[in-house]
Amino acid sequence: xPSNAGTTRLVIxxxxxxxxxxxxxxxxxxxxxxxxxxxxxLPRNAADVPAKYKGEPWARLGVDVDNGFHAxxxxxxxxxxxISKLVKLAKEVDEIFLxxxxxxxxxxxxxxxxxxxxxxxxxxxxxFHEITKPAIQAAVANPREIDRDLVDAQEAxxxxxxxxxYEVSPVLWKKVMPKLSAGRVQxxxxxxxxxxxxxxxxxxxxxxxxxxxxxxxxxxxxxxxTFNATLVALNGDRIATGKDFExxxxxVRAGAGVVHLDEGGARGLAARLADRPFTVTRVExxxxxxxxxxxFITSTLQQExxxxxxxxxxxxxxxxxxxxxxxxxxxxxxxxxxxxxxAIAAAxxxxxxxxxxxxxxxEPRRYTGKVKNAQEAHEAIRPxxxxxxxxxxxxxxxxxxxxxxYELIWRRTIASQMTDAVGSSVSVRIRAVSSAQExxxxxxxxxxxxxxxxxxxxxxxxxxxxxxxxDAERRLPTLVKDQPxxxxxxxxxxxxxxxxSRYTEASLVKALxxxxxxxxxxxxxxxxxxxxxxxxxxxxxxxxxxxLAFAVIGLMERHYxxxxxxxxxxSMENELDEIAGGDHAAVDFxxxxxxxxxxxxxxxxxxxxxxxxKLVTENLSEIDARSVNSIPLxxxxxxxxxxxxxxxxxxxxxxxxxxxxxxxxxxxxxxxxSQGDRAPIPEGLAPDELTPEKVHELFLGGGGERKLGDDxxxxxxxxxxxxxxxxxxxxxxxxxxxxxxxxxxSLTLEQALQLLRLPRLIGVAPDGxxxxxxxxxxxxxxxxxxxxxxxxxxDKMFTVTLDEALALLAAPxxxxxxxxxxxxxxxxxxxxxxxxxxxxxxxxxxxxTDxxxxxxxxxxxxPEELTLEQASEMLAxxxxxxxxxxxxxxxxxxxxxxxxxxxxxxxxxxxxxxxxTAAKKTPxxxxxxKKATSTPKE
Numbered sequence: 001x002p003s004n005a006g007t008t009r010l011v012i013x014x015x016x017x018x019x020x021x022x023x024x025x026x027x028x029x030x031x032x033x034x035x036x037x038x039x040x041x042l043p044r045n046a047a048d049v050p051a052k053y054k055g056e057p058w059a060r061l062g063v064d065v066d067n068g069f070h071a072x073x074x075x076x077x078x079x080x081x082x083i084s085k086l087v088k089l090a091k092e093v094d095e096i097f098l099x100x101x102x103x104x105x106x107x108x109x110x111x112x113x114x115x116x117x118x119x120x121x122x123x124x125x126x127x128f129h130e131i132t133k134p135a136i137q138a139a140v141a142n143p144r145e146i147d148r149d150l151v152d153a154q155e156a157x158x159x160x161x162x163x164x165x166y167e168v169s170p171v172l173w174k175k176v177m178p179k180l181s182a183g184r185v186q187x188x189x190x191x192x193x194x195x196x197x198x199x200x201x202x203x204x205x206x207x208x209x210x211x212x213x214x215x216x217x218x219x220x221x222x223x224x225x226t227f228n229a230t231l232v233a234l235n236g237d238r239i240a241t242g243k244d245f246e247x248x249x250x251x252v253r254a255g256a257g258v259v260h261l262d263e264g265g266a267r268g269l270a271a272r273l274a275d276r277p278f279t280v281t282r283v284e285x286x287x288x289x290x291x292x293x294x295x296f297i298t299s300t301l302q303q304e305x306x307x308x309x310x311x312x313x314x315x316x317x318x319x320x321x322x323x324x325x326x327x328x329x330x331x332x333x334x335x336x337x338x339x340x341x342x343a344i345a346a347a348x349x350x351x352x353x354x355x356x357x358x359x360x361x362x363e364p365r366r367y368t369g370k371v372k373n374a375q376e377a378h379e380a381i382r383p384x385x386x387x388x389x390x391x392x393x394x395x396x397x398x399x400x401x402x403x404x405x406y407e408l409i410w411r412r413t414i415a416s417q418m419t420d421a422v423g424s425s426v427s428v429r430i431r432a433v434s435s436a437q438e439x440x441x442x443x444x445x446x447x448x449x450x451x452x453x454x455x456x457x458x459x460x461x462x463x464x465x466x467x468x469x470x471d472a473e474r475r476l477p478t479l480v481k482d483q484p485x486x487x488x489x490x491x492x493x494x495x496x497x498x499x500x501s502r503y504t505e506a507s508l509v510k511a512l513x514x515x516x517x518x519x520x521x522x523x524x525x526x527x528x529x530x531x532x533x534x535x536x537x538x539x540x541x542x543x544x545x546x547x548l549a550f551a552v553i554g555l556m557e558r559h560y561x562x563x564x565x566x567x568x569x570x571s572m573e574n575e576l577d578e579i580a581g582g583d584h585a586a587v588d589f590x591x592x593x594x595x596x597x598x599x600x601x602x603x604x605x606x607x608x609x610x611x612x613x614k615l616v617t618e619n620l621s622e623i624d625a626r627s628v629n630s631i632p633l634x635x636x637x638x639x640x641x642x643x644x645x646x647x648x649x650x651x652x653x654x655x656x657x658x659x660x661x662x663x664x665x666x667x668x669x670x671x672x673x674s675q676g677d678r679a680p681i682p683e684g685l686a687p688d689e690l691t692p693e694k695v696h697e698l699f700l701g702g703g704g705e706r707k708l709g710d711d712x713x714x715x716x717x718x719x720x721x722x723x724x725x726x727x728x729x730x731x732x733x734x735x736x737x738x739x740x741x742x743x744x745x746s747l748t749l750e751q752a753l754q755l756l757r758l759p760r761l762i763g764v765a766p767d768g769x770x771x772x773x774x775x776x777x778x779x780x781x782x783x784x785x786x787x788x789x790x791x792x793x794x795d796k797m798f799t800v801t802l803d804e805a806l807a808l809l810a811a812p813x814x815x816x817x818x819x820x821x822x823x824x825x826x827x828x829x830x831x832x833x834x835x836x837x838x839x840x841x842x843x844x845x846x847x848x849t850d851x852x853x854x855x856x857x858x859x860x861x862x863p864e865e866l867t868l869e870q871a872s873e874m875l876a877x878x879x880x881x882x883x884x885x886x887x888x889x890x891x892x893x894x895x896x897x898x899x900x901x902x903x904x905x906x907x908x909x910x911x912x913x914x915x916x917t918a919a920k921k922t923p924x925x926x927x928x929x930k931k932a933t934s935t936p937k938e
Contacts, residue, residue: 008029008030009094009096010093010095010096011097011126012098012100013032014035014101014106015036015325016034016036017322018131018325019034021325025132025133031089033086035086035100035113036831039082039112040076040116042072042074042159050074059072060166068587069586069590078879082832083117086117090120091120093121094122095122095123096119096123097123097143098113098114098146101331102127102129102378103520103521104154104521106127107147108150110125111146111148114146125146126144127139129334131324131325131326132385134386135384149581153576153580155586156576156589156590157576160184160572160589160593161183163612164563165182167612167616168612168616172552172555175625176628177551182556184563185512185518186526186529186530186535187556187563187564188512188569189512189526189527190530190535191557191564193508193535193544193545196502197550199500200687201690203500204247204250205250205496206250206496206497207496208242208494208495209262209493210230210266210493211269211270211440211490211493212493213230213273213278213430213487213490214228215430215444215487216485216486216488224476224477226488229430230443230444231269231440231442232441233439234259234269235259239258239259240259240261244256244260250497267492272434273435274487276487278430278485279432280483281481282481283479283481284426285425286425287423287425288421288424289421289422290421290453291420292365292416292418292454293416294369295382296382297337297381298317298332298333298381298520299335299509299523301316301320301332301409302316302505304461306506307462308408309408312505313509313524313527313528314524315401317332319402319405320405322402323406327384328384328394328406330380330381330383331379331381332381334520335378335520336379336380338378342386346385346386347382347413347416349387350387351457359419365416365417367416382409383409383410391407412458421449421451421471422450422451422453423451423473425445425446426447428476428479429441430442430443444476446474446475447472449471455470455471459471501542502542503543505543509523515569515570516570516574517570517573518573547631547646547651551628551631551646554631560615593611593612594612594613629645630645630646631646633653636695640656643655652678653680653698654678679695679698681698706720707719707720708748716732718749718752719731720744729756731752737755737775739755739775739794758774759772759773759774760772763802763805765806769784771805773797773800775794775797779791780794782808824839825863827839827871830868830871833850835850835851837849837871837872842856845857853875855877
């Protein structure tokens, strides 16, 4: 697309990939460059604060709360080089187009670019929702001004999150554990996961039985000869099913009015129904119709990608970002289900080509979103362009991950404009009278699809893996009232009630969306943050809260309940939306939240409580750290309360000794103070798995104190204990850790005696030196003086002879250099330095490196999921800190010259005497208090 003659335009986008794609659509006279996302932000730590602001009382926040919440923005260290490049380019062009994303975040980046570059030429804002040639040309031809309302909303959100994180996080440091963080949305998301785990912990299973009958028609017509029916009522009373039981007691709900069959009752009834006649008592047939699903929005795309392809939220968004930037799909952060008229037309044309005229409804389908405050001006996620490319047409251009996601989006879009799935459903009731004159009613349902409609293109998955697919049919024979049937088989079957399922990333995103918490641009980062902070771990797809999360949420619930209240958090989102729409002032909103004034609209619960600042400082001393870090489990058979304590080295079990626990002063998160016995909690054990049986096992055989017997040589008891570094045996003053091949529950007295005799004296060498065998950090070994040699097995420590040990020690040391392991992943060139980046496996886990700087992957990050942009940012942070200082070798003192020995000695005595005199005259200085170095996380 040619520009005006002689006019040069600079187009600034967010990523290099987008820049490369867009530059191909613009003609000569256009320079397309990337900003690499945000160019400036609030200071990350004290080092980022400019010198002239360091003395300001608000500098730690980066927000001047007493001056209209003015934000202090600084250019990120890893963006300075790129900013210099953009400043230079801005001076060489006649016009600047800011082509950042079309959401609030993109609008804010555009504003920050203007504030940072301070261009002297006209600046225009261009927006588009897909990266195709027509869309880019239209965006250039129809620019607009920067929307300050959107910028204000994004800035208010950023400041709000900073205030929340920097004011609440220090409370967690003092009362739970250092370096923890709280966040406006992350804390609520964590609470949702913790509440589900509490329900699972309180759950008590119940057993119930029914009967499955295989029934047959005498003269089969259409459909199968036999079908299955389930016992649903006995003598007019409904048979109990899972929903009829209290989840916390396992008992039938009061007033349920159901028959609770146990195994004996079900088997007895089945026997009494054997060879009895069965008769159809009711047949109800209804038309079946299912409308297509709406096109994808951000949350539903994440949910379906998780269900169908096991993608994490981050993985889905990263893959969608690549598809968007390379022109395959429309913008992937949206909460609108709308499709443009062009897209609807493209979908309908393609449906006719692929499925025929009958698959297209007479009128185009238009959808209304259920998301609160959805930005309906945007589009849903769909294939890009005016003519959709089929998955087959793009297969060779995409990676396997990209292809799967593109096909998912394409199918969902096409299906959204197809006809309904239609058919019929039938419900049948059958009765039999037992030999004891009991009336037993059985039920069966069937479904037949006569026209699959949209189901030919797309079938949505369910969070319940056992749920029946929507395109599945259940065919029944043609049945009529009073038709006789015979029972081929009557089988009693037992069932157990199940606790509520744990959240997956997909279902947690869905829960947040339904509550009106978070926005499309934040869902993936929320999922990642709660895992990075150690509040949630993933086991397969399930999200399991840590005991640390229990302590943090417990503190928040008791002392700051409003800050993690679902309605309150959603109301803040609504107020941010009002700011974006120009209906609310950002300063009023922030003032109300932080100081407690009532100038703003919306929820004023925090305001009436005095604001966030007063809330987190006024009653801090009343928070009992020991209580916060104690999670009650149950009282055991001996009347002892069993709790989980969250300590500095991890969670552990504790129970009162018989007779009660002696009261001790409570500390600020200290582990001490209890006289009860303890047992460690194995890593990976979920909270709901701490059943009384498991707790008993942990105390007795899994790490708690257990007497193994007495030492025959000393008479002292030998006890198995658990310590900070794992299980060990102790007897008197002797202690020894268990070997790697040993487990606490299988350790015998004989093995414990062997361990306590380490180090084992093997004998004396000919030179008089003792030769011993022992176990060390790197495994078993033999030693004579300063000479060590490794043993090839732990058993050898107890069996190696003196001759074998001496032969081993006489042999030269062999240090085999292992070949360097291949990298876990090659990532490509760093966008900032052009150096190749690879992920390697190190001693402390995987890390990314450019050959000069290394950065360990954060908790929750995997080598497969780390993006090039994330890796570049991590290394940029390392670069900004500079290389680690090398330890200087201690200098050896130069030998004193003989000729000056006496003079040196005399001088030393004189100096020492002078120092002593000065010390008496000069009072000792008090040590300066250490400054806190931790920085809160938002």
